[in-house]
Amino acid sequence: MSAPREMLGSRLGFLLLSAGCAIGLGNVWRFPYITGAYGGAALVGIYLLCLLAVTPILVMELAVGRAARCNMGRALKVLEPAGTCWHRCGWFALVGSYLLMMFYTTVTGWLLAYCWYMATGALNGLDPAGVGRFFQGMLARPSVQVLSMSLVVLTGCAVCALGVRRGVERVVKFMMLGLLLILLALVLRAVTLPGAGAGIAFYLAPDPQRLSxxxxxxxxxxxxxxxxxTISVGIGSMTIFGSYQPKDRSLTGEAALIVGLDTFVAIMAGLIIFPACFAFGVNPGAGPGLVFVTLPNIFNSMEGGQIWGTLFFIFMGFAALSTVIAVFENIISYSVDVWGMPRRRATLLHLLGLWLCSLPCGLGFNVLSDVHPLGPGSTVLDLEDFLISNNLLFAGTLLFLFFCTTRRGWGWENFLAEANAGRGLRFPAGLRFYLRWVLPCLIAGIFIMGYVERLGGS
Structure with a gap:
């Protein structure tokens, strides 16, 4: 007889853990950028409507996990009707999580390195060109790339080895609470900078002209x-946390709180970045350049900048590490649930596997810098990001949609019963047509646009 499934210790732990999986680098460097570029508050309104449109997928992932009490890899087999083959797609949980972590561990390593650089004053006194050269120099050093990535992998696996309640829940809860406190402190500092009002207006005031x-x-x-x-669905990373959740609360209400916390962090991140950029006359760019080049320049110009810069990179490090730990838990639980492997052995296996698979990305900026898998100027990171973001996540999301809405899948009635078990917000039963036909078309449209942009830029 198998041991009873370990459960999370509290509702707060579940919410912070699930939100920690969703909150990541995209909240800080992508959401503020698209908001500023596409019309400020006008884009925020569109984004909130889009978020409402895709939140049911999060409810589906949580429901599949809670109903089956196991990882996505086994949950599809437990819940599928006899004679169907949904379980053959269970590998999405493992392969998708590996693809994501193959580059996410490297970028998280950059953040940990910058925590050290900012705290020790390594960037003090550098002009804007010097900060840019510093970042490029860090990328060019294989030793720094491998060491920082290895620290991330070791940290994530060490936390997961302690178990769900003693390790994953306890550590991520601490990180998320620390993240929120540092976030509020940074926002208060940024919005009180001289000239910050122009940045706030650019960010949040509706601008139909920019939108047009x-x-x-x-x-x-x-x-x-x-x-x-932003809601981190498609590879089962939310399914696993649903499997650790009791049935005392409806999953629609829990999903709404998770999405709300994720959105709060994204909007607050913009209230750090735009006021600071406008206060010091810096153009807020997108992507790694914003975090690793633009913002350090601002901190260098700010009174007490070394302290605020260190706090910012601790905030970023917590955001990234919480995602790493959550996805590592999804990977390790796959071996526990599907292969019947003890947690400690599974952790050691994936520590080695994740470290080896993360090497190409870290070395892609130095030893493998001549490798351009998606055309001139592209890197190994670009390829890995494209495979997961523009392909596997879409396939995984469609899988959950069809599994929960079709008769040959788990079925609509079974999904509704699980989603609505417990106290709280009920899932709208009238959404079946939308989820069965409309949302898949929207997802297909994003998938096609991703390839159009990729081919157009190559």
């Missing part, structure tokens, strides 16, 4: 893309 210049369809696609990826 960018194109309403382009803005909607950007908002939908951000909403889709």
């Amino acid at each position: 210049q960018a194109g309403i369809f382009t803005a909607i696609n950007a908002a939908m893309n951000q909403a889709f990826f």
Whole structure:
């Protein structure tokens, strides 16, 4: 007889753990950028509507996990009707999580390295060009890349080895509470900088002209893309946390709180970035350059900048590490649930596997810098990001949609019963047509746009 499934210790732990999986780098460097580029508050309104449109997928992942009490890899087999083959797609949980972590561990390593650099004053006194050279120099050093990535992998696996309640829940709860406190402190500092008002207006005041210049369809696609990826669905990372959740609360209400916390962090991140950029006359760019080049320049110009810069990178490190630990738990639980492997042995196995699979990304900026898998200028990181973000996540999301809405899957009635078990917000039963036919078309549209953008830029 198998041992009873370990459960999370509290509702707060579940909410912070699930939100920690969703809150990541995209909240800080992508959401503020698209908001500023596509019309400020006008884009925020579109984004919130898009987020409402895709939140049911999060409820589905949580429901599948809670009903089956296991990882996505086994849950599909437990819940599928006899004679069907949904279980053959269970590998999405393992392969998708590995693909995500193959580059996420490297970028998280950059953040940990910058915590050290900011705290020790390594960036003090550098002009803007010097900060850019510093970042490029860090990328060019294989030793720094491998060491920082290894620290991330070791940390994630060590936390998961302690178990769900003693390790994953306890550590991520601490990180998330620390993240929120540091976030509020940074926001208060940023909005009180001289000239910060212009940045706040650029960020949040509705600007129909900017929206019109960018194109309403382009803005909607950007908002939908951000909403889709911010809730971290498609590879079972939310399924596993649903499996650790008791049935005393309805999953729709829990999903709404998770999405609300994720959105709060994204909006607050913009209230750090835009006021600071406008206060010091810096153009807020997107992507790694914003975090690792633009913002360090601002901290260098700010009174007490070394302290605020260190706090910022601790905040970023917590956001990234919480995602790493959550996805590592999904990977390790796959071996426990599907292969019947003891947790400690599974952790050791994936520590080695994740470390080896993360090497190409870290070395892609130095030893493997001549490798351009998606055309001139592309890196190994670009390929890995494209495979997971533009392909496997879409396939995994469609899998959950069809599994929960079709008769040959788990079925609509079974899904509704699980989603509505317990106290709280009820899932709207009238959404079946939308989820069965409309949302898959929206997802297909984002998938096609991703390839159009990729082919157009190559």
